[in-house]
Amino acid sequence: MTTLTRLLPQTPKANAGPLAPTTGVTTLPAIDGVRLSATMAGVRYANRLDVMLAEICTGASIAGVFTKSSTRSAPVLMCQDHLAKFDGSTGPAAILVNSGNSNAFTGKNGFDSTRTLAERTAAALGCAPDHVFPASTGVIGEPLPHERITAKLDELVTNLRPDAGADAAAAIMTTDTYVKGAFTTLDLGAPVTISGFAKGSGMIAPDMATMLVYMFTDAAIAQPVLQQIVSELNIRTFNAITVDGDTSTSDSLVMAATGRAAMDRIDSRDDPRAEQFAVALGEIMRDLAHQVVRDGEGATKFVAINVTGAASDSSAHTIGLSIANSPLVKTAIAGEDPNWGRIVMAVGKSGEPADRDALSIRFGHVLVAENGWVSPSYKEADGAALMKEQDIEINVDLGIGGGQATVWTCDLTHGYITINADYRS
């Protein structure tokens, strides 16, 4: 039983995709020890929230995972540096995020802009500059007009409040058509809340899948344990989604645990409460990952690809992504065509161990192919009917081992081309 609740936009955008969440609430709960604010700084566009600030209390644990791109942005490099030496006991921390400009591939000036933002944020908030975790998302390769952001820092600090999560979630959006947030509560001896929000819809692929994810909890959990749980869950959530196989230079996930809940701190992954926490956090991360895929550029179908019977979990993951990233599979799904031949092709091109005659494919519960060819029981009408659903499940069993993985993606439509063939100019 899950208590997970989704965030809904206060005013839905006119271009929201057909897969946008329909049930939820319009606010995120306060997390003791975290205050948020958002503002319109006009980084690229006027009259929209485009900068968010989070203040995290002294004593928090912070964990993170970041893009593995070799051309990652200045803010990502700074976050990795700051996280490696972070000690929450020495004072408060901050997260500063702008949308509209990714400050990626902006040379030495880009680094200078990020350093200036960190220093000015630290000064305005009263924290150490190396306790600031910055992020920038938007167009690549254009100088970040950081003075538009620094001009708003005092206002951002003044407006910090515990319940501004929905505004913060809105401020980090770029081509997203809806805000993405979720929260849950659990009992770890004391009541604990986990809340998170994310942005991303194009340039989504492992590793890391999501562009930006921020999560907060009042649970008390030691930093190494928090990092271990976040890293474990990331593999099966944000690293298991793909929209177009492209990987951002800015992908960042940062999670803060304030420790304000009335509980003894979790100091070991073997503490039974660590697993309880991981289960609840996993639900949040998986749901946010799904929300990102459902907002995939031009998406009209949400596709879960379950791979079983592979040589290893890692092999299953690679095969799942090969299917999920295949333009021919994705366009077939867009066309509601149960073209399982393209799935066979994608298994074959993955480079992973496969035995044609041991392979079986199911659309949902419908057995399509087995023993190296189409199943005698398969009727095209059954497959075609399933493909008309909005949520599609493709089950591939390799029949050669015990490895398994699930990967999520969306279809590839004219909408994707329209959005991306004229995004910048």
Add this chain to the structure above:
Amino acid sequence: MTTLTRLLPQTPKANAGPLAPTTGVTTLPAIDGVRLSATMAGVRYANRLDVMLAEICTGASIAGVFTKSSTRSAPVLMCQDHLAKFDGSTGPAAILVNSGNSNAFTGKNGFDSTRTLAERTAAALGCAPDHVFPASTGVIGEPLPHERITAKLDELVTNLRPDAGADAAAAIMTTDTYVKGAFTTLDLGAPVTISGFAKGSGMIAPDMATMLVYMFTDAAIAQPVLQQIVSELNIRTFNAITVDGDTSTSDSLVMAATGRAAMDRIDSRDDPRAEQFAVALGEIMRDLAHQVVRDGEGATKFVAINVTGAASDSSAHTIGLSIANSPLVKTAIAGEDPNWGRIVMAVGKSGEPADRDALSIRFGHVLVAENGWVSPSYKEADGAALMKEQDIEINVDLGIGGGQATVWTCDLTHGYITINADYRS
């Protein structure tokens, strides 16, 4: 100076893409020792050439390269088996190709169909069954109606003639919008001709890039030398093109050298004539590869990506393919948007060594980015003007080593979605 001449269709198809060749001839030259024929067998569609037969004289050398897919089709498996033990001195050989049905993932029945076709072809032609090189291209996963082909074998054999290359090239097409052929002549002591044709437009990616390629020459060249040259050239031609990153289960390249030219046989790769032959053959293979990309499903732009300064040639190749396969790069090109930030992204996600600050990017001769950010001399109008051309050159220098490679691709357009979202149903 090249003597390369392209094949043009006798009657251009109404849906031929904007990048179709415009200069050439409508026939392929006869190759002494090779006879061809084509017929309408109605494998999938009526009233179109869909089966071709080639007869190759006793004493020929045959080389081949094939898809590395782990779910490759029955004909591919048979070709690999037959090629491994081929000895042309023991008798003539045959190539039998049908379009309309790929006989891939068709189980034991598929193997039986391929075996029947090989045996019946051998009987009709008077060659050994293991001298038959079959191929099937078209829809995956449907039983091949091989009796429609065997019913035409006597007719195919009766109609064999040296100058039927253009019909053979037409018979192997599927979604292709134009026939793809090229030939050249060279002097290896005696005049020698090399002639080839190919098909492919979707499901094109390394390895192997092209679905089907057949090449013939009257040169006398020992089989191991021919195989070595074909394999070398394949890396830089058919394995260096990509339309959508998807790899066919049927990709096959077969080349026959009849040895009928009045020359001493080339028995070593170190024979200077071997290099002469390789240069000429390389031109044919590169041109056929380019013709495949130019017929990429929905393509409106032909894109050459030159990667230099990489850690190794192989690293340069991987980076080139990462750029060429990026949906965000391909849609930007479709939109004539000089969005070099997406190229930086694609370099970064390749997993290959790169140093952001050593990287430079040029569109044609226009320097766009260097030293980790946009070049001070770059004007967006210059980049935008180049992107309006039909042929686009992207030059990426990694600045860290001597590795280089060139990769060719096309843009990703609404046309690709339209073709692939409703190909089968």
